[in-house]
Amino acid sequence: MQQLFSLFAVYITIFLFGMTVMRTGLINLSQDRLKITLMKMTNTPFKGLIVGTVVTAILQSSSAVIVLTVGLVAASYLTFKQSIGIILGTNIGTSFTAEIIAFNITSAVIPLLIIGVLLLMMKKHVAYCIGCVSFGLGCIFIAMQGLEKLALPISSIPTAHNFLQLTNENNLIAVGVGTILAALIQSSTATTAIAMGFMSDQVLALPAGIGIILGANIGTCFTAFLASIGSARSAKLVAFAHIWLNIIGVLVFFPFIGWLSSISESLTTIPNLQLAHAGTIFNIISSLAVLPFVGLFTKFVTKLHGKAV
Structure with missing residues (x-):
């Protein structure tokens, strides 16, 4: 049992390492252009949503974009209201x-690994960055394979089996699991990868997997909250806004997990893709639903957590 959980920890570490290496390559390719884009092209909530979506897709990390946004708001390069659109886009x-x-x-x-290693040995900046992306992606896929292979052996352990069964039977527990996992490893993507690993062998049901990714949306807010500690009041408001947006989204969607599960199952028969599609549908609908009310939401967070900024 100890060996299984040690391997599980190793694969999670490989996954996070791969994400970091890939993100390093993508950030170095874009250099300071992403920061400039955030500052100059987010004057309306809709533009902020588009920019937040694109920048997060490039950096492969919503937490990195939120932390960057917190820093820009703290330095007065962005207003608190501008940050709301970006947050919606990161989701x-x-x-x-x-x-x-x-x-x-x-x-x-x-x-991917071979190409990555070869490109990493080259002196050209662009080749090195592409090598980081290729090698990081290879590490991510290795970790995913490992997590899938460990799903059945881990689920055969009585304690783990009982816990997984409880998670499958109660979506609220699944949300709690996702929240705690994402907060601990500070990565909603890694939490999703774990859920996918267990779903691939049908150890975890799709509704429970959706519950976990809903919880991961809340858990990932912990990173931004930590980044805001000691910052200006406006920067702290960004962290609180991130928390409230994700909590409200989860509360609204929680009763519709069954519906979300049915829609995802109608799109594909592959468990991993079903979960990915469910997360995409949830994030798109919840973000677009809030977009027309950014002004009201800004006032709500400001009134609740601090004076107007």
Whole structure:
């Protein structure tokens, strides 16, 4: 049992390492252009949503974009109201990452790693960055394979089996699991990957998997909250806005997990893709629903957590 959980921790570490390496390559390719884009092209909530979506899809990390946004608001480069559109966009952009890892292409792992290593040895900046992306993606797929192979052995352990059964029977517990996991490992994507690993062997039911990714949306707010500690009041409001947006989204969608599950199952028969599609649908609908009420939401957070900014 100890060996299984040690391997589980190793694969999670490989996954997070792969995400970090890939993100490093993508950030270095874009350099400071992303920060400039955030500052200059977010004057309306809709533009903020589009920019937040694109930047998050490029950086492959909603937490990184939120932390960057907190910093820009703290430095007065962005207003608190501008940050709301960006936050809504990050929730959509992070869905692209889930869609990518859902395509767990076994045959591509070795070529991705080899190409990545070869490009990393080159002196050209662009080649090095592409090498980071390729190698990081290879590590992610290796981790996904490992998590899938461990799903059945772990589920055969009585304690784990009982817990998984409880999670499958109670979506509220699934949301709690997703929240705690994402807060601990500070990655909603890694939490989604874990859920996908257990779903691939039908150890975890789709509604429970959806509950976990809903919870992961809340848990990932912990990173932004930590980044806001010691910052200006406006920066703290960004973190609170991020928390409230995700909590409200989960509360609204929780009763419709069954509906979301049915829609996802009608789109594909592949469990991993079903979960990825469910997350994408949830994030798009919840973000677009809030967009017309950004002004009201800004006033709500400001009144609840601090003076007007």
